[in-house]
Amino acid sequence: MEFDFTLKFRLPGTDYDSDEMVGKLMAAGCDDALIGIGVPGRLALNFIREAVSADEAMLSALADVKKAIPAASLIEALPDLVGLTDVADLLGVSRQYIRKVQMTHSATFPAAVHEGNPSLWHLAHLLDWFKGKGLYEHACKTSFEISRVAMEINITKETKYLAEIKRSTRSDTKLEKLVA
Numbered sequence: 252m253e254f255d256f257t258l259k260f261r262l263p264g265t266d267y268d269s270d271e272m273v274g275k276l277m278a279a280g281c282d283d284a285l286i287g288i289g290v291p292g293r294l295a296l297n298f299i300r301e302a303v304s305a306d307e308a309m310l311s312a313l314a315d316v317k318k319a320i321p322a323a324s325l326i327e328a329l330p331d332l333v334g335l336t337d338v339a340d341l342l343g344v345s346r347q348y349i350r351k352v353q354m355t356h357s358a359t360f361p362a363a364v365h366e367g368n369p370s371l372w373h374l375a376h377l378l379d380w381f382k383g384k385g386l387y388e389h390a391c392k393t394s395f396e397i398s399r400v401a402m403e404i405n406i407t408k409e410t411k412y413l414a415e416i417k418r419s420t421r422s423d424t425k426l427e428k429l430v431a
Contacts, residue, residue, distance in 0.1 A: 253301055254308040254397045257329040260294040263322045272320065279319035281312070294323060305396035309404060325408055328401040330394070334369040338377050341394060342387045356384070374398035 269288050276286060276296070287295035296316065302308035309328065316323055330337075335353070339346040353360045361376040378395040381387050 252303070252393060253299060254305055254393060255297070255299050256309060256312070256397050256401060257295060257297045258309075258312060258316060259326040259329070260296075260316065260320070260323040261326050262292050262294055262320065263324075264292065275319040276316065280315040281319065284312070293326075294320070305393070305400040309397070309400045313404070325404070328404040330374050330398050331401040331405050332364065332371045333374045333377070334371060336369075338372075338374070341374075342381070344387075352386075373402045375402045 267288075272288065272294070273286055276284070281296060281298075283300050284296040284298045287297070294316075296312070298308070298312050300308040300312055302311065313325070335349045336346045339349045342349070359380070361372055361380050363370040363372050365371040375395060375398040378398060382395065
């Protein structure tokens with residue numbers, strides 16, 4: 252199967268030879284990615300990778316980037332957090348239609364992870380919900396798989412970060428009960 256996803260990284264410092272970095276990425280197996288290096292200290296790679304599964308596609312891409320540039324630290328895996336317009340574009344419908352579906356099914360529609368302007372959802376949650384309703388299943392298979400892996404990578408990265416900075420004395424069990 253073919254999987255389309257993006258990985259964004261932070262590079263230590265800003266003194267990188269662009270041609271050398273691209274050469275290292277290509278040699279490490281990132282020849283299936285469009286490489287963005289326009290912002291100093293940042294690297295974005297849009298992959299279209301053949302793999303048996305979304306897990307294999309994203310994890311092998313992460314390994315390839317780390318092999319080429321060991322000091323790169325992952326900022327974000329995409330697609331993950333999306334607004335209603337993003338979902339509408341993916342499903343080939345209007346944002347207004349998605350909003351109507353959200354309002355019609357307000358009791359079961361996935362809760363946003365950020366309510367504001369814009370509100371954001373994990374794409375995997377939305378696609379899973381649409382699949383469960385029998386809507387747009389044809390557009391959801393590979394998108395669901397890759398968005399689920401991107402969400403898992405992002406949550407794992409943030410969980411690792413939280414574990415590193417955790418200094419409070421509160422009990423994790425108490426916190427888990429409060430946010431459930």
